[in-house]
Amino acid sequence: MTGAERIHVSLAELRTAASRALDGAGAPAGTERDGARSVVWLEARGLRGAAALLFDLRAAWGPAARRPSLTGRRVDLGGSPILVWASTLIETAMLEAGAAIFLQGCRSPRALLPEAAVQAGPNLHFMLRAGASRALVANGEMTLDRSFADLDTADVQLVAAPGQPRSPLPPAPPRTRLSARELEARHGASLAGGLRLAPGDWQEIREAAARILVPATERSHSRGAGAEVDDND
Amino acid sequence: MKGADAAAPATLRPPGEVMRLSRLGRFHPTRLSFARVLVRRMAREGWRIETAVRDLDDDGYGRAAYRVHTPTGALGFAAFSHHLDPADRTDRVIAERWDASFALTLEPPSPADLERLHDNVPRQEAGRCGAGEIVLSRANRSVRLFDTTVDSLAGGSQPPLDEIGRVGYLMRTTAVYGNGKFGLADFEEVRRRGVLTLPFQAEMLAVYLVRHFSLELIDHLAARRGGSRAATLERTRRRALGVGNATGLGMAPFLVNHPQLISRWIHGRETALARVKEVERATPAKLARFRSLLARARIHVAEWRAQADDAALGRRLAAVAGRLVELERATGPDRDGKLLSGRRPWAALAAWAGDDAETEELLNSILIELYPERVDDLETATGSAEREEVRADMPVDALRRTIEDRYGWALEVDFDRPGSQGLFWYHSEEKEEPRLGFRYEEPGADRELRLGIARRAAELRRALEREDPALPTGRFLLANPEFRQIVRRIQSLEDSPYAEIRDNLLDRDCEPADMLRCKLSMLGASRFDPKSLLWTRVTFFQGAPLAGELQDPGADDWAFATTGARTDP
Structure with a gap:
């Protein structure tokens, strides 16, 4: 699909719709906001946030899927919607203070990056690995293999390590890396020009968001909801 | 800000006094709106x-x-x-x-x-x-x-x-x-x-x-x-x-969903007020200006009354009008000795208002108007990078104590009392606007907006009491994700004293119009006139300088705008 065929959406608009869509899908209170923030963070940097959202929304959600089980340092995500859990998983890694945690069956591993970026600072950085694909999130810096951004489902090793990384990611062809500067430039361009989504994707997100809406009733109208009933002053 | 005592930290009204709907719903616009x-x-x-x-x-x-x-x-x-x-x-x-x-x-x-x-x-x-x-x-x-x-x-x-x-x-x-x-x-x-x-x-x-x-x-x-x-x-x-x-009602959830922003707005307003109340002596020029603004406010209230359809508001405004007349008499040029000639005259004025919140908040707007040199630097303090984060390493016992320290108002609510959860907030299919429903009489409570902060804080405290006190909050949330919103909120608002409306917004007797008036006053609206429980009519920029008058001397002097068509109380 060409850019001209895509629909213009603001970042705030996507954030609101994603939050409502996750809420409507059953995300526990507060996780929908984390998830929506991640969707926008990714989409604004060209890392397919809307696609991650749709991937999660299309998954079958059940009570078991909502609560990943933690055994030792192994988290069985069991197909859980990653956008709902990403922030909690990053916090779990932080509590392990440098030891790796292992995320089994992690959908859209790139969804871990936004919260890692929020938490990374002078005294903390994150290393993520899924097979041969890697990502490094440090204070104001993020470098990742393009293949990491493209993963649908993978087992992920996640480390929240103290201090700054001793070395950058192992050498790799430059074309496979997205630098922090490039990611920020993409974000700036998205802010200035808005996001461009496929109309079908946007429609699907909007329909998912509509699940939280409540039909108007005669009673709500009669009480004056939506302002006055016959206001002609 | 200028003045010798400007650097001293001002004594602000406590959040427990300010952040009640019965107070927020009496706010008037100020020069910081x-x-x-x-x-x-x-x-x-x-x-x-x-x-x-x-x-x-x-x-x-x-x-x-x-x-x-x-x-x-x-x-x-x-x-x-x-x-x-x-x-x-x-x-x-x-x-x-x-x-x-x-x-x-x-x-x-x-x-x-x-x-x-x-x-x-x-x-x-x-x-x-x-x-x-x-x-x-x-x-x-x-x-x-x-x-x-x-x-x-x-x-x-x-x-x-x-x-x-x-x-x-x-x-x-x-x-x-x-x-x-x-x-x-x-x-x-x-x-x-x-x-x-x-x-x-x-x-x-x-x-x-x-x-x-x-x-x-x-x-x-x-x-x-x-x-x-x-x-x-x-x-x-x-x-x-x-x-x-x-x-x-679209404005009401905003106040709950942007607590850091709201805290900054209210904090700025309260700081301005505290700075004025700390003025040791009122100069003759300030006294004259006060009388002028008081007279203008009296006419403004009279014109407002003439417009208001809401009976309860009309009664309150009638009472305000009477009190302003009383105050004009008490602070006339020959009567200053009684009220405004002593130390800290503007603090004394607040005490004079007593429990009449409508009058007191009107006077507060006048006081802020009186001292631009003391308050105008606060006008850029309304922005806020809103950032709420979970502190995963906080032991749940510390989190529980935080709730008991700062959310005592919420823990006092009896949620078993009939009516205490009578309302629910939701987004309507009609233009996705926020609405209010009666929980036990209308459909939709299963999709309610999460605005019941008091209820959630009380539920979280009960849940935390069952946990190992040393358990990190992150571990608690992994097992109890439904508390993520309220945990993040409580942990993030420690430096935002005016963030929470200290009332149960689910109570059947809750009056959302108070929330609308609070926010509208911050925007600068005047002549609030609630038309129902659910919406209000207001006016913006009445009395404001016209496009060609922005640089005129006195262009900023348009608080309590009046037409001058009536001067009687």
């Missing part, structure tokens, strides 16, 4: 409004475009005036047709832009905005005032001043959308451009320009209808006209 701050900035920086396009027919239908020149570049404003069948005229947000529609743009619109806007802006929610547009709005002509004003002017006479004062506007907006809605530019981008950097400045500018357009439109119509006989609306009447606004 966003509309006032915007007009001062426009004046200070020499903003200029230029008409670029005016293509209106004999009925006033057509389009207009304006350039708003600022030191950092020109903004644009497009106005479209349409025929509206009287049967379609309603101020409900769910309406689909309006008399006029507007867009504030990052740059002056080109002819091609204007065509695109013409295709979309009149459709409002059904249209699509671009990243070059900042605000989308619409308005209806006032049935009470618009046509009669045109008739008077077309016949060569001015409309009655008291009628202008009673209505207060030619047009009334029913929605002012910003921050990315319907494809509009994101606030972050608007702020990055450097012109409209504070919250709601863009929306306030759009409303100011709606007023400007409505005044141009009325003169245009009078001239077309009356020809050489027609008069133009004279200055006093122009100044007395603002823009009406019908506001529903």
Whole structure:
């Protein structure tokens, strides 16, 4: 699909719709906001946030899927919607203070990056690995293999390590890396020009968001909801 | 801020006193309200409004475009005036047709832009905005005032001043959308451009320009209808006209969902008030200015009363009017010794108001108005990078103690009492607007918005009591994700003392109109007139300087605007 065929959406608009869509899908209170923030963070940097959202929304959600089980340092995500859990998983890694945690069956591993970026600072950085694909999130810096951004489902090793990384990611062809500067430039361009989504994707997100809406009733109208009933002053 | 005692930290009113609906719902606009701050900035920086396009027919239908020149570049404003069948005229947000529609743009619109806007802006929610547009709005002509004003002017006479004062506007907006809605530019981008950097400045500018357009439109119509006989609306009447606004519940969840922002707003207001109350002695000039503002406020309240339909508000305003008369007598030039000549006179004034919150908050607005040199530096303190985070390593015992320390007001609510959870908030299918339902009588509670902060805080505390005190919060949340929202909120608001409305918003007796008034007062609206539990009518920019008067001496002196048509209490 060409850019001209895509629909213009603001970042705030996507954030609101994603939050409502996750809420409507059953995300526990507060996780929908984390998830929506991640969707926008990714989409604004060209890392397919809307696609991650749709991937999660299309998954079958059940009570078991909502609560990943933690055994030792192994988290069985069991197909859980990653956008709902990403922030909690990053916090779990932080509590392990440098030891790796292992995320089994992690959908859209790139969804871990936004919260890692929020938490990374002078005294903390994150290393993520899924097979041969890697990502490094440090204070104001993020470098990742393009293949990491493209993963649908993978087992992920996640480390929240103290201090700054001793070395950058192992050498790799430059074309496979997205630098922090490039990611920020993409974000700036998205802010200035808005996001461009496929109309079908946007429609699907909007329909998912509509699940939280409540039909108007005669009673709500009669009480004056939506302002006055016959206001002609 | 100037003055020897300016550096001393001011003693602020405690959140437990301020953050009650019964107090927030008595707020009046102050010189720190966003509309006032915007007009001062426009004046200070020499903003200029230029008409670029005016293509209106004999009925006033057509389009207009304006350039708003600022030191950092020109903004644009497009106005479209349409025929509206009287049967379609309603101020409900769910309406689909309006008399006029507007867009504030990052740059002056080109002819091609204007065509695109013409295709979309009149459709409002059904249209699509671009990243070059900042605000989308619409308005209806006032049935009470618009046509009669045109008739008077077309016949060569001015409309009655008291009628202008009673209505207060030619047009009334029913929605002012910003921050990315319907494809509009994101606030972050608007702020990055450097012109409209504070919250709601863009929306306030759009409303100011709606007023400007409505005044141009009325003169245009009078001239077309009356020809050489027609008069133009004279200055006093122009100044007395603002823009009406019908506001529903959409504003109420904002106060709950942006606690850090709200805390900064209220903190700024309370800091201003505390600085004034710490003034040791009132100079003769300040006393004279106080008397002048007090007299103006009395007339303002009288005109407001004449407009108000809400009986409870009417009774409160009647009481305020009586007390202001009493205060005028007590603080007249020959009576100062009793109340205002001692130490810390303005603190004594607050004590004089006693438990009458409506009067006290009106006086507080006067006090803030009295000392621009002490408070105006606070006008840029309204922005806030809102960031809420979970502190995963906090032991749950520390979190429980935090709740007991700061959410005692919530723990005191008896949620087993009938009615204590009688209301639920939801988003309606109609334009996705927030609404309020009765939990046990209407469908939709399963999709309620999470605005019951008091209830959630109490539930979290109970859950934490069952945990190992040393358990890290992150571990607790992994097993109990349903508490993530309230945990993050409580942990993030430690430095935001005025963040929480300290009432149970689910209680059947909760009055959302109080929340609307709080936020509207921060924006700068006046003449609040609740029409039901669920919506209120207000006026913006009544008394504000006109576009050509922004640099005039005294242009900023428009608090408690009056028409001057009545002077009796």
